[in-house]
Amino acid sequence: MKLCRKVGEGAFGEVFSTTNSSGDAVALKIIPVEGCDRVNGEEQKTFGEILHEIIISKELSSLKEKKHNQTTGFIGLKDLHCVQGCYPPGLLKAWDSFKTQRGSENDRPDFFSEEQLFLILEFEFGGSDLENSNGQLASVMVAQSILHQVTAALAVAEQELCFEHRDLHWGNVLVQSTKEKEASFLLDGTNHSLETRGVSVRIIDYSLSRLEIDGLTVSCDISADEELFQGRGDYQFDIYRLMRQENGNVWGDYQPHSNVLWLHYLSSKLLTMTYKGRGWRGVKQARLDLQRFHDNVLAFRSASDVLYNCGLFQ
Ligand SMILES: Nc1ncnc2c1ncn2[C@@H]1O[C@H](COP(=O)(O)OP(=O)(O)OP(=O)(O)O)[C@@H](O)[C@H]1O
Ligand SMILES: [Mg+2]
Incomplete structure (x- = not known):
């Protein structure tokens, strides 16, 4: 020890x-x-x-x-x-x-x-969570890659397991540095890769998550957890209420749009975080692209839809 x-x-x-x-x-x-x-x-x-x-x-x-x-x-x-x-x-x-x-x-x-x-x-060990990485990440380009890696992971889990995370606040996204320039993933049998920008992402904490294995649903019924829906002061707490509004407080059903709600939340956090390299070339455009993602992402149906069709990841 x-x-x-x-x-x-x-x-x-x-x-x-x-x-x-x-x-x-x-x-x-x-x-x-x-x-x-x-x-x-x-x-x-x-x-x-x-x-x-x-x-x-x-x-x-x-x-x-x-x-x-x-x-x-x-x-x-x-x-x-x-x-x-x-x-x-x-x-x-x-x-x-x-x-x-x-x-x-x-x-x-x-x-x-x-x-x-x-x-x-x-x-x-997956590194430090985003909340504790505030001010430590190199640039907003890294933020884009983090969002891309989270979206890709969610999309893969949606396709394979009908997965919804349901609690993807910035304490539940870990980052650590990597020497690998690219990260690859398989979606519906097709190989894809993305630029890591020197950071490797791991999603954690499935205490509210939902998935299906062989048609059997594994989920957590939070319909009576009033405290969870009463939080104020951060967009995170609105997300629990928004999820409930969209699923009618039925937590067994599959509503992949909840993953999109969390991507909307994460992009807002990534936009307000501070980065070491604020003045580099390309940073201004990267921030505008991230802002456009935030403005448009809610219109997508699922993380898979975001991954395949959102401009930021094409
Ligand atoms: N695999 C890991 N590698 C590095 N740090 C981790 C790891 N797992 C958890 N942590 C750290 O511990 C914190 C708490 O972990 P986690 O989110 O799993 O528990 P929790 O919030 O207590 O879960 P619950 O919502 O069930 O109470 C994370 O925010 C992160 O900082
Ligand atoms: Mg947690």
Whole structure:
């Protein structure tokens, strides 16, 4: 646990980066389950309530090996663990450093008993999320590539799995630098590639997502989650209401336009972010192109429709 760092948090869990036994950089999403102690003001989830996130993580991770619809745009799931006991001191130390440096809304996870169960999703390490990359990205050209990579990944998952992410805010898009100039993907059996601009994107966090496997729907019924629909102060919270308006609060159905709503949100975030290289040649045009994407994207039916027909990606 020497190289262990806390990298993020949510109401249901803590995320730490470390190296696994094979020497790979991984992110461990640690979720307390089945216990009676309230965590961060919430009831703990049951195994049953986590199952859908595990199934979806596995399906999307497997898209990197598919022969017809293939993408590396979703985070790789490497392993799944179930452990029992209290939080180890090494993780608490990493938790404290994170709180000192970045602050935390969560309870210090030092109150769990020896009986407490945790599910640990072991993901590939995907970089830092867009929210934490503000001011770090090279230019608005990189922003265009990020949008292209997200759209391509969503399109592939729509085609293969009738997938809707439903919570694609900027904390759920990871970026890290890559030496590869191009990223390729397979859509309906056809190979495509796009310019990475030095950045590789991974989509994470499927706690609200929906997909179909062999005609069976895996989704999360949020129809009664009033709190989720009452948020104010950022366009992100309008998106939950817009999705509900469009699907009539029926969350089992497939409405790929929800992916388009999140692309609209993401393009607005990318337009307001700051970039290191503001004065480079081509930057002004790139910003105008991104603005045009934002102005027009809502008219498309799905991420696949955006990928095939939107001017920015032709
Ligand atoms: N594979 C990963 N690589 C790098 N960082 C990650 C990874 N997974 C998660 N993170 C970091 O941890 C944060 C929280 O993770 P995630 O979004 O999966 O959990 P969450 O928001 O708690 O989910 P939930 O909505 O289920 O509560 C992310 O915003 C990101 O900064
Ligand atoms: Mg999240």
